[in-house]
Amino acid sequence: IGGHPKPQQGSMKPSGVKSIIAIGSGKGGVGKSTVSSNLAVALAQKGRRVGLLDADIYGPSQPRMMGINKRPASPDGKTIIPLKAHGVTLMSIGFMLEEDKAVVWRGPMLMGALQQMLSQVEWGELDVLLVDMPPGTGDVQLTLCQKAEISGAIVVSTPQDVALLDARKALDMFKTLNTPVLGLIENMSTYVCPSCGHEAHLFGHGGVADEAKKMDVPLLGALPIDLDTRLAGDAGTPVAAKDGPMADAYARIAEGLIR
Ligand code: ADP
Secondary structure, eight states, rough: SOOOOOOOOOOOOOOTEEEEEEEEETTTTTSHHHHHHHHHHHHHTTTEOOOOHHHHHTTOOOHHTTTTTTTBOOSSSSBBBBBEETEEEEEGGGSSSOTTTTOOOHHHHHHHHHHHHHHTTTTEEEEEEEEEOOOSSSSSHHHHHSSSSEEEEEEEEEESSSHHHHHHHHHHHHTTTTTOEEEEEEEOOOOEOHHHHHHHHTOOOOHHHHHHHHHHEEEEEOOOOHHHHHHHHTTTGGGGGGHHHHHHHHHHHHHHHHH
């Protein structure tokens, strides 16, 4: 790894990978990476061979969320051996970036980096490769959808109006690029007070479900604001890897996708 990646042409889909699912969002901070890591773990627990490609150039968080603190090896300087965590094969664009440096890559360089992560990484045989996309509707999304034969896209949003506004744009982008939208996931949908059990809707209520109906796409799940989810992500063991209600919630979303 290292050096400046060069732009490449042709299909980017690795040959051993059956399907690629892009996980996008309109805005940053809505939980797209959290949902990506947990869904990857939940699918692996259902016996699927799962890869997770962290393509979020602005904030690659999968190494931390999946608990990986070393770079992947590249014995011959060309192929990259991905790392494994919680049953998931992982590669992050964070491994190709210098920490604490802003990303100033132009489109063609981003394309080259994506190409490297798809074709030079030894993904092996995978049933599904989840791609944690950068938020928004930029070059990475465009390149991936046009060049990597994406089977479908999932859009994560909170029920808040400003998040939904941008989620709509992300949905529209996937539709324009002829990428099937598998569905929406509402994150941070409710908050249940741990001491009194009162349920509060900090970011509004039902917004993503309404949007799903309006756009005629499935609502794949609604996930609450949950302290364990945040703590587990920060500690490098996604909450889906532990027993509990959140693991069950992610297992249900995974089942819905497999069906
Ligand atoms: P994005 O990838 O959309 O930028 P992240 O997955 O990085 O968002 O999440 C942003 C922050 O919110 C992280 O600190 C994460 O731990 C936290 N978070 C995400 N989803 C939840 C949730 N359902 N409950 C509590 N904290 C969450």
